[in-house]
Amino acid sequence: MSNESRERAILVGCQLQNVDDERFHYSMEELASLTKTANGEVVLVTSQKRTKYHSALYIGTGKVEELEAAIEELEPEVVIFNNELTPSQIRNLSARLGTRVIDRTQLILDIFAQRAKTKEGKLQVELAQLQYLMPRLVGQGTELSRLGGGIGTRGPGETKLESDRRHIRKRIDDIKQQLKVVVEHRKRYRERRKKNEMFHISLVGYTNAGKSTLFNRLTKSDVYEQDLLFATLDPTTRKFVLSNGMTTLLTDTVGFIQDLPTSLIAAFRSTLEEATEADFILHVVDASHENYKSHEITVSKLLNDLEVKNIPILTVYNKIDQVHEGFVPSPEEGFIEMSALSENDLEKLRHRIESDCKQYMEHYEAFVPATEGKLIHDMKKLTLIDDIRFDEENEIYQLTGYVFKEHSIYDTVKRYRNYKEQ
Template identity: 45%
Template sequence: MIWRVWLLERVIATAVISEKESEAEAYASLEELKSLVTTAGGTVMATTVQNRPTPDVSTYVGKGKADEIEGLVEEWEADVVVVNGELSPRQGQSLAARTSARVIDRTQLILDIFADRARTKEGRIQVELAQLTYLLPRLRGQGHALSRLGGGIGTRGPGETKLETDRRHIQKRMDELKKELRRIRKHRSTLRKQKERQNHPQFTLVGYTNAGKTTLLNALTNEEALAEDLLFATLDPLTRALRLPSGLSVRISDTVGFIRGLPTTLIAAFRATLEEVSEADVLIHIIDATSPEAETEKQTVMELLDELGAGDIPVITVMNKAENLEEDGVPTVNAGRPRLYASAREKQNIDDLQTVMEDELIKQMSFYSISIPAGDGRRLYEIRHSTIVREETFDEANELYKLQGYAFDHHPQIAAERKTDKKEDHR
């Protein structure tokens, strides 16, 4: 069951700034936490920060800070305390015992948003599996905490009846979910192989959450997929067809946005969805050019790509939201080439991006020259739509179309033509 919050809940946000991170990084992360709360259907009434070498092993924050948090809860009549970190079972239970509000951490908040935004069957299964994986070691004390809830931030997903059952039942449910995911993955694999036989290259949009991936997808394909100014507006993978300037038909997929501190359980559970990333021919990395944290966000994305086994896939970097940049406000981002500035919302430089997309594919292709009889319209159509045609002429005397361009080595018709040419050369 998925709970929905219709009234904004009052939230107290708290963070520990450890000696491992700078003040700037910590406060940027805290601002991100506030955006996550807004996305989840809450409003941050107050924030509190504590500097200490490491979080307290018992209550995460010190006991004095815990008392301050309870004072803020009473002052603002807050419903939820959100900690900008991951609480151990002991820390969560101890901190919850010292306040009348629900206590959740950043991981649980992100899982909560995913539970609310998953639309497909696969997405819902992956969310529930991630939540159960996260909650399993935290079952002690959850029964009392959930018995006083009526739904809200941090409670969407499995529901209290599942969480109050014993570990064996929860483990059984997790096994069922994994079995269903394997079935879905097998089906997805079959569909993917069918698409591969169509010789349509795969582009995948990646980037930090709210960088503008879905808006760029809409600009490229002239479609109207949901694009909201919220974190994790897109959760379930979305694939669209696109015709590049040469006539080549490609597939382009949108994916869930990355974020710093993305829960490990979530990465593991969503690995099937993120296969769209690891199996792409080219990645298009969208960066919010207006973000003061653009370099950090880029680095977060690159690290997660490595973790997904996609670190060696060619990348096109798009500095998005360029329409909002001041002349002297261009961020310093250490991104490789090709790189271009664009505005997905204003559809600026979209044509340039499509040209770069073709150029990146050509680097993976080989040159071909082929002649096709004028009467073989089907074959001519397939070559025009499954390769990058650079030159096409018509030989009236022999009634042949002569095409030159670039194709993948595994393209069946081009490969067959090359094999025939080699045989003739050998003779």
């Protein structure tokens, strides 16, 4: 996309004493990436160190004067602040700067508004936007109208946002009702999936870690993938066959991000819950990113907040072919280093998933008569088979492998353990 069609943006950060330089620098870089994803062109990045945020202006009055001069010279369409601003800060800054002012939360909401494709995704984004805007409506007039266009003003449907509180409350209630139906549908779908008893694997990770690329390569799918933050918003589930033939389900989920707005976590809870319902989690980390370590911590914290417990997690250090020079894998976690673009590495990952799964399964040896074709097919599909041999004399298949105790096929497998002796 040409720069002419991009919105010119000034980025503003405020570094408090308790935030180290590296974390702050990375946070501003991420704000620039978010701006690019929202189709903005960064024309200036400016920041200030303070002991605490200015209650009325977020940054000091001297810095605001600097900004006023920069705005006069550079004529940006929008000024984006790196932290969530209070309603009064947005009002005061808008009045002083005479241009559109948004914060990090609004920017992320805007990207989600562009990315949402499903009805559920659009409703969730609109709910998060309305909940964010609600306390910021007083005295804003038409500034928050979606008719204005541009970064921070987009939303599903592109309809005018009425500033009447009752109207917004009613809309929030309507969306919550619609989402309740969609969430119930998702719950039923998950229950049906569990009933089908297919092993379920979830891909989680920081935004832009390469989850969708990995998902596409493993499932031969065509989920949207691009080097942009939040390229995937709506979760997608496809069949994924392991090396030995066992069929599993693989789900690609929305990327996590540092300081993900609370309203978004709440709105996307049912989507994020895809991870909590999984039997196995692949935590994808971009090994080429200088801040990969803090990405890992952010995702682990969010999984913890979602109360993901007792689910095996394998950390997948992706993009190892472009690995960051300071990269050191976390020693306490089970991990694999790979590139989603390498077929050999994908095969290595399939084998690793199998070997990790075996720790939670029971080993079996079963003797199945050749007449039981459907059972042999089911065992190939629903258990991890190590070896199959055919005894021609007795017309019996000898299968050795691993089976989940919770699986309904477990009792059948047990029944055929001693078949040869009958």
